[in-house]
């Protein structure tokens with residue numbers, strides 16, 4: 001690995017039939033996608049290469065999510081992965097890395 005950043009991978013947690021945390025009429029998957037889309041657009045505005053694991057309300061099984069993360073920049077180690085979650089209080093952390 002060297003210091004040349006290839007890109008930032010923005011992962012919107014959950015999606016599709018996996019809503020993540022819910023409450024107050026909100027679903028975590030939707031907030032994760034909104035936050036991730038904002039981050040992606042802002043990074044691109046700043047000239048920083050970025051890609052997203054999902055851009056719509058799509059269910060990604062853990063193995064597929066990991067495969068997608070690896071594929072986005074051809075398995076380069078010179079990437080930064082930001083996995084967005086907005087968990088409910090008292091919940092267990094459950095995402096790509098559990």
Ligand SMILES: [Zn+2]
Nearest residue numbers: 013020085086
């Ligand atoms: Zn989550």
